[in-house]
Amino acid sequence: MSEHFEKAADRGLASCHVCGRVAEVALENCPRCESKLELRKPNSIQNTVALMAAAAALYIPSHILPIMTVVEIGVVMPNTIVGGMMTFWRTGAYPIAIVIFVASILIPILKIAALSWLCAAAAGWIHPSPTALGRLHGITELLGRWSMIDIFVVGILVSLVQLGNYMSITPGPGALAFAGVVMLTMFAAMSFDPRLLWDRLDEMAKDPPTTKDQSP
Numbered sequence: 001m002s003e004h005f006e007k008a009a010d011r012g013l014a015s016c017h018v019c020g021r022v023a024e025v026a027l028e029n030c031p032r033c034e035s036k037l038e039l040r041k042p043n044s045i046q047n048t049v050a051l052m053a054a055a056a057a058l059y060i061p062s063h064i065l066p067i068m069t070v071v072e073i074g075v076v077m078p079n080t081i082v083g084g085m086m087t088f089w090r091t092g093a094y095p096i097a098i099v100i101f102v103a104s105i106l107i108p109i110l111k112i113a114a115l116s117w118l119c120a121a122a123a124g125w126i127h128p129s130p131t132a133l134g135r136l137h138g139i140t141e142l143l144g145r146w147s148m149i150d151i152f153v154v155g156i157l158v159s160l161v162q163l164g165n166y167m168s169i170t171p172g173p174g175a176l177a178f179a180g181v182v183m184l185t186m187f188a189a190m191s192f193d194p195r196l197l198w199d200r201l202d203e204m205a206k207d208p209p210t211t212k213d214q215s216p
């Protein structure tokens with residue numbers, strides 16, 4: 001079980017979320033910028049779960065609706081994320097197809113699953129090790145940095161692949177839905193307070209769960 005370490009919150013100290021000044025939370029407002037002092041982000045788990053639920057709801061239309069429409073010699077071909085990925089793969093544009101698969105399909109699912117797991121750990125529903133918590137939170141932060149890469153790819157394609165009457169590419173409603181997924185998952189990661197994880201571990205260290213006697 002994790003050892004209890006004294007934190008700034010145990011001494012009534014809070015870090016200002018605006019300027020970073022550490023002050024006593026009893027002051028209520030930061031002495032430097034007058035922002036409200038909070039030991040932890042209020043309603044962090046609830047806000048994170050709500051944002052993830054909204055992202056999961058948008059994830060479905062982002063894959064059903066066309067993310068881009070290709071007009072080639074007068075033929076209109078709407079493509080979803082998976083359809084566009086397969087089109088690029090068949091035409092030999094393997095790097096773009098891989099980028100779309102990783103950024104549009106894999107990363108959102110992994111990020112929603114990781115944040116759900118962290119919220120469950122912060123709420124005390126599961127009891128992982130501190131090492132696992134630290135690594136998973138680091139992975140979540142890393143995934144968030146690459147969440148918009150496929151939107152940039154579509155934007156580059158729209159600006160570059162304009163060959164007059166031969167071919168043109170325009171973004172579709174699926175791109176807007178997926179952009180919503182990306183933004184909501186980013187806001188969910190920002191609203192989650194990782195300090196709640198260490199608070200939960202300290203509570204477990206103080207009051208370890210009782211185990212039932214096992215009969216031979």
